[in-house]
Amino acid sequence: MTDQQRPPPDALVVGAGPAGIVCALDLSRSGLRVELLEASDGVGGRMRTDRKDGFLLDRGFQVFNTAYPQVKRRLALRRLRLRPFTPGLIARTSRGQMRITDPTRRPGEAASLLPGRVLSARDLTALAALTARDALLPAGTLKSRPDRTTSAALIRAGLSPRAVEDLLRPFLSGVFLEDELETSARRFFHLVWRSMVRGTLCLPAEGIGAVPAQLAACLPDGTLRLGTPVAAVTDSGVLLEDGSERPAPTVVVATDGPTAARLLPGLPVPDGRTVTTYYHATDTSPLAEPTLLVDSSLAVLNTCVLTEVTPTYAPPGTALVSTSVLDGDPPGRHEAVRGRLAELYGTDTSAWTPIATYTVKHALPAMAPPWPLSRTTRFAADRYVCGDHRATGSVQGALASGTRAAREVLADLARR
CATH class of the missing domain: 3.90.660.50 (Polyamine Oxidase; Chain A, domain 2)
Known part of the structure; x- marks a missing residue:
C-alpha cells in the first residue's frame, strides 16, 4: 500500500528505539491511529543485536537490569531467557587483583570482604551504608536531595581515594562512559546503584535486541514502517527522504539527541x-x-x-x-x-x-549536575520529543520518556 492509499495517521512517531516503541504502543492502545517510522532495517535504535x-x-556492550520500574511493567522477563552476571566484579589494580561480591547474594564469598583484603574497614562501612541508603530509602527521597557529581557524593559518603580509584571509578566509568565521575549523583548514580542492588544484571539469550523486539511485537499490524528515514518535520507532518510527505496532526520525534536537534531546530540537547x-x-x-x-x-x-x-x-x-x-x-x-x-x-x-x-x-x-530527572516532551504545538536524552541515559530513562510523551500527547488532545 502506498502512502497515498494509506489513511493519514493521527500521530507519527519518528524512531523505533525503546522510547518510540512504547510511545507508539501507548498512543495506539488509547485508540489513535499511529505510524512508527524507522530509518533502519530493524527496531531498537542503539539497543540492537547483529548476527x-x-x-x-x-x-556495544550492554547489560539488562531487571529492577527498572518500566522494565517490570512492560516486559515479560521469562520470555527473554535471562542469564545473570556474577553479583560483583573483579578489578585489576596496581596492587593486584581484587574481587568484590554482594554478600547478601553470595554469602559463601563474604570472606573476600574481610577488612584489608579489598577495602579497609572504614571503606567497607561507608560502602555498606551508602548501599543500604540507596536500596531502602524511597526513590523520591533520593531524587529530592541537592544534586552533586558522583565523585563528590562518594567522598561525602566517606569512601577513601584509594577505594574510589581502585574499584568505584573503574566500574562506574563503564556505567557513565566518562572517567571523571562528573555524572549527576542524585539523578543518576544513586538511582542506578539502587537498581543494581534491588535487581539483577543479566543478558537475554538472544541478545540485548530481544528487549525492543518484544516490545515491538505488541504493536498493531501496520504500525511499524522500517526503512523509512525522515528528512524533516514540517507544519503538516513529516518529509521523508524519498521526497514524499506524510501528513499527521501530531508528530513525536523519538530519535537520538543529534537527530532530534536536526529534525526540531532549536531543540537543546546534551553532549x-x-x-x-x-x-x-x-x-x-x-x-x-x-x-x-x-x-x-x-x-x-x-x-x-x-x-x-x-x-x-x-x-x-x-x-x-x-x-x-x-x-x-x-x-x-x-x-x-x-x-x-x-x-x-x-x-x-x-x-x-x-x-x-x-x-x-x-x-x-552527558548528565552533569544539576541534571533534571525528566523533561517535558512538549516542543511546540503538536510536536513532541522523547528519548533517554530527555530523561536519564538508561533503558528506564528511554521507556519513561516515551511513556511521558504519549501521556502528554493524550492530555493535550483531551483538552481540545
Missing part, C-alpha cells in the same frame, strides 16, 4: 558520550565465570566473557570476549587493547580472532 557467523553481537566495543573469539575462555572485569588504569573500561553469561552468544566450543573503551577507534588502538587484555586475563591474546568493532557515538547523554 554474524553464529555470533550474537550487541551494538553525548562515545564508546567503542571490541569483540574477540577464542577457543578457550580466559575467565571461567560470568564476571565483569574492570581496569583501574582505565586503559579499558571493562571486559567480560559473554559466553560465560549465556553460551548462545557464540558457536559451540567458542568463547566470545567483549571489551569496551572510551571514545573512538583510532589507528593502533585495537592492538593496544589486545595487549592490555593479555595483562588483565593473564593469558596470550595474540591468537584471539577479531570478530567486530562497534563505535557508538552519543551512546549516553
Whole structure:
C-alpha cells in the first residue's frame, strides 16, 4: 500500500528505539491511529543485536537490569531467557587483583570482604551504608536531595581515594562512559546503584535486541514502517527522504539527541558520550565465570566473557570476549587493547580472532549536575520529543520518556 492509499495517521512517531516503541504502543492502545517510522532495517535504535557467523553481537556492550520500574511493567522477563552476571566484579589494580561480591547474594564469598583484603574497614562501612541508603530509602527521597557529581557524593559518603580509584571509578566509568565521575549523583548514580542492588544484571539469550523486539511485537499490524528515514518535520507532518510527505496532526520525534536537534531546530540537547566495543573469539575462555572485569588504569573500561553469561552468544566450543573503551577507534588502538587484555586475563591474546568493532557515538547523554530527572516532551504545538536524552541515559530513562510523551500527547488532545 502506498502512502497515498494509506489513511493519514493521527500521530507519527519518528524512531523505533525503546522510547518510540512504547510511545507508539501507548498512543495506539488509547485508540489513535499511529505510524512508527524507522530509518533502519530493524527496531531498537542503539539497543540492537547483529548476527554474524553464529555470533550474537550487541551494538556495544550492554547489560539488562531487571529492577527498572518500566522494565517490570512492560516486559515479560521469562520470555527473554535471562542469564545473570556474577553479583560483583573483579578489578585489576596496581596492587593486584581484587574481587568484590554482594554478600547478601553470595554469602559463601563474604570472606573476600574481610577488612584489608579489598577495602579497609572504614571503606567497607561507608560502602555498606551508602548501599543500604540507596536500596531502602524511597526513590523520591533520593531524587529530592541537592544534586552533586558522583565523585563528590562518594567522598561525602566517606569512601577513601584509594577505594574510589581502585574499584568505584573503574566500574562506574563503564556505567557513565566518562572517567571523571562528573555524572549527576542524585539523578543518576544513586538511582542506578539502587537498581543494581534491588535487581539483577543479566543478558537475554538472544541478545540485548530481544528487549525492543518484544516490545515491538505488541504493536498493531501496520504500525511499524522500517526503512523509512525522515528528512524533516514540517507544519503538516513529516518529509521523508524519498521526497514524499506524510501528513499527521501530531508528530513525536523519538530519535537520538543529534537527530532530534536536526529534525526540531532549536531543540537543546546534551553532549553525548562515545564508546567503542571490541569483540574477540577464542577457543578457550580466559575467565571461567560470568564476571565483569574492570581496569583501574582505565586503559579499558571493562571486559567480560559473554559466553560465560549465556553460551548462545557464540558457536559451540567458542568463547566470545567483549571489551569496551572510551571514545573512538583510532589507528593502533585495537592492538593496544589486545595487549592490555593479555595483562588483565593473564593469558596470550595474540591468537584471539577479531570478530567486530562497534563505535557508538552519543551512546549516553552527558548528565552533569544539576541534571533534571525528566523533561517535558512538549516542543511546540503538536510536536513532541522523547528519548533517554530527555530523561536519564538508561533503558528506564528511554521507556519513561516515551511513556511521558504519549501521556502528554493524550492530555493535550483531551483538552481540545
